Amino acid sequence: MRLRPTDLLILFAVGAAGGLIGDAGNVQSGATRYIDDSAPFVWESPLWFPALVGAATVAIGVVRLWLGAPRPGFDARIGVAAFASVVAIYSVTSVAGDDGTPAVALVVSLGVLVACAFADRPGLICGVAAAVIGPPVEIAIVELDLSEYADSHDSLFGVGLWLPGLYLAFGVAAARIAELLVARRTG
């Protein structure tokens, strides 16, 4: 009932890939901008960004299995759908144009729908934890002058007010994928 090295690698790769796609959207739409360009860039992101998202995905997976046994039953479609849901919501943060009430209500309700679709109780804890911890980390990154959010996307102490909704979906999806990686072996 534990994650093996290959599982951790998969979680890292999945998180890094989702982070790269979503971040490219945020940068290209002008929602966010990187100020510090001392690190090498991958697509639109400095190397440390996908690394951070990948590491966070691994951490959530470990926490999920520490919180309780994964649900049995493996279906790759569930994991793919969880991943695609987060990429879709991430893209909505770019398409919606700002972090006013409509965009925030949309992103948060989509995050809640992802939680209803994929989370058990431990998964929900992972989602809420991500929603609580993620935004302060992004605020710190902005405070360190590594990146900034556009004026239209900075209502939450300098970062997007829709971030909690996006992180909720991210935490729930990472937890669900970790469950599936174990269920793949144990049936």
Place this chain on the structure above:
Amino acid sequence: MRLRPTDLLILFAVGAAGGLIGDAGNVQSGATRYIDDSAPFVWESPLWFPALVGAATVAIGVVRLWLGAPRPGFDARIGVAAFASVVAIYSVTSVAGDDGTPAVALVVSLGVLVACAFADRPGLICGVAAAVIGPPVEIAIVELDLSEYADSHDSLFGVGLWLPGLYLAFGVAAARIAELLVARRTG
């Protein structure tokens, strides 16, 4: 198999909350505007607006149970997902920017998806009834000079052409939540 006073209160509160969130989005995006400001305002809405939506939610719940027995089985996630779906669609009416064909097709197909996901036959009747009754009520509100829709959102006799899709989702979700309130006790 009947709604108790607490159930009615929950339906009212859930409807009023969803109405407030969605209406704040419509007002902030400029889709709608309140002309009469004689009533006290809550967030962006005059007090009578969430009261109307709450009362309509109660009415739909009562009609749902009058139309047939609720489905057994209680899962809070279903009710939360139904609520979040309506808030998401309401927000889409603000984000989409107008009530041209793309926005209307998007909102109506999302309303149909909500009906497919949550409605049984009586629930579908509730949704269709809401889609038929809701827009004329909004037209009356506009005719009474209490509020108005922006020029870009007034193709249905002065109100948003996407309203039937939104009300369909609203009616279905209110009916589903009423079912769950009964199933919570009866199992």
Place this chain on the structure above:
Amino acid sequence: MRLRPTDLLILFAVGAAGGLIGDAGNVQSGATRYIDDSAPFVWESPLWFPALVGAATVAIGVVRLWLGAPRPGFDARIGVAAFASVVAIYSVTSVAGDDGTPAVALVVSLGVLVACAFADRPGLICGVAAAVIGPPVEIAIVELDLSEYADSHDSLFGVGLWLPGLYLAFGVAAARIAELLVARRTG
């Protein structure tokens, strides 16, 4: 286990209807424009466009049943939801405003979600085949000077870069509806 003439007619009508709704959105939003107006128009589309989409829907249905037995169990809601999903995604291609990374990531992830929700293995093959064959056909239509995509929507050799995501959803939905048409009789 085969499609009857009535089934083919239903597939054609469903495809033509979806094509008309989605294409009206693309034309009205300015994403696409018809250059040749020698054919009679239906709504915003020349007659040959819904005919092409209807024929493609029939072809996908035939291929789906040739690839394997349809899943048993008939529920009209599944077919309606599959249809509404494609119309919703088609509308998103109009609402999103361009075919930059956010719009493409959104449309492709929604297409993947539709595949996860509705496809079995043969259905997925239908979806991938549509995603591979559809865009070159549209490129040919543009090359023939029958229509054109706006500059903001022409990143894929003159057509929308989101087209593969839309065609994936289309192929999966057409296959699922074909399955249901057979299951309606065989139970």
